[in-house]
Amino acid sequence: MSMRRIFVAFAFLLTAGTAVAQDTGLGKPLSESDIKQWDIAVLPDGSNLPRGSGTPAQGARIFAEKCAGCHGEAAKGGVTPYWPALSGGQPLTNGIDTVKTIANYYAYATTIFDYVRRAMPYNMPRSLSDDEVYALTAYLLVINKLIGEGDVMDAKSLPQVKMPNRDNFIMPYPDRL
């Protein structure tokens, strides 16, 4: 085979896409168990929620201790202009600048769990136990009247919480997904 033919054959392999993906040896193989500590994203259907549980009453105590310093007593805001109230909210028909809240905006309750676990408290991320995160999530849902005082939040109950704004979203460019 001439050098030119070899080159053409090689170029074909390169352009043939995923079917001939080459192992470069540059990526270090891992197992999913190696990644467990990092694998924190929770999906709307509840997949990847951890074990554990929490109640609104437990959450209220944790909130007073670890969250109210910024978000205000009973999550009513007012400490600084930058840290919002976490309860209530106006109807979205009030204007395009309506303040987005858990009650008037979020599509899935799993987002609350996910964000509190990955990013809160702001200056001590990842310091809460999974039980504490479930409890805080339950507390935030109760003060927004989305679950009852006696409801326990865990991997099974949290994805079942019906969020009022869930069916109000439209996608501008569905063909691009």
Next chain:
Amino acid sequence: MRLWRRRHGAPSLDIVAGNGLVNRRALLGGGVTVAGSLAVAATTTAAAAEPLADAPWSLAVGDFPAPVQTPSSFEKDVTRALSNPNGELRTAHARTPHHRLGGTITPNGLHFSINHGGIPNIDPAEHELVIHGMVRQPLEFTLETLSRYPLVTRTAFVECAGNSAPMFAKEPLQTTVQMLHGLVSNAEWTGVPLSILLDEAGIDPAAKWLIAEGADAQFLDRSVPVKKAYDDALIAIYQNGEHLMPGNGYPMRLLLPGYQGNMNVKYLRRIKAINQPAYSYFETKNYSQILPGGKTWRFHFLMEVKSFITHPSYGLSLKQPGLYAISGVAYSGTGRISKVVVSADGGKSWGEAALQAPIHDKAFTRFVMPWRWDGQPAILQSRAYDDGGNVQPLRAEFVAMRGEASRPVTTPLAFPNQHYNSLTSWSVDDKGEIKHVYA
């Protein structure tokens, strides 16, 4: 109307649209002189010239080069505008001073930056990027191993979805182009195509989404369509030829050309292939939009075709009548800029501006339009078109579709809504003072 050409074949300073817009081909080379064709300029510089003398900096030995050079001491006001200068525990924005820059590449020190959880001080030798989830073999990469791939380079703008948000105000805020539009910048990025790494890990064809997650103190994460990853996504490790700035994602970030800035996840540490979007906090709340009537847009990733005039603009007043260049930047998340038109009479008439080459896909293109200001009031506007057939909407069109803030907007740091891409208008009064107006 072209009356005559000069001997080099360059166009004259013909007026092509109302209020003094001049043929865009004028003064772009070819030895054109302006003598004789600028009657209005005769009123400009009346003072007699001083005899020339040697300046003091020519008469003494100057400074010697520093290991990393910084701009001239006379440029000390060319800085980013900070929303959180005292480092309070909240999001911090740094806005690019477009009215003090030329060309298309944003210098690294002036590239805009938004950090929701502070800027992590990452040791590149310890940073790891993991690709896992719906893949045949989870893989881990480092800056060192990524650097061994044949890297690719491209230019791309990155724009916060909240850029230009003050323009949702019912009344135009009197502030600079930096405060209105400083959350977009443009750089040359170098890195590894994400598709190469996904192929290497063996992504499952059933995976339609990726979670991209950073190593910052929010572990900021966004859901990204796999389709975009295979279109033009990069794991970027260089920015304008040097490793990324800490505020822009050092040592590695996701680059999704044309998609909202927040999705271009910085400090990238993890990509997980999944079968549904994660509805992370930022895609759930901040970066989705309320529409008039109360419906909401989700997954509005595209930063659509847009332009704004940087010179002249608010804060840069005109000293005297005569010739000026109206100049600004145009860009589109849906392709290359194909045309920019400029008006000096508030949109009554338009002239086509010159575009500075090269014109890259999903990148800044600078437009220039010579303009003879006659000393009378004028309203300057630009409007961009891209090669996908998209055009920047007029303000009335935009407001009809997207609405205006219901409450007064008192600061340019506010974000009443997201994804503003309509026109910006600067009015010039008879003293040369420039205001921000809606027209």
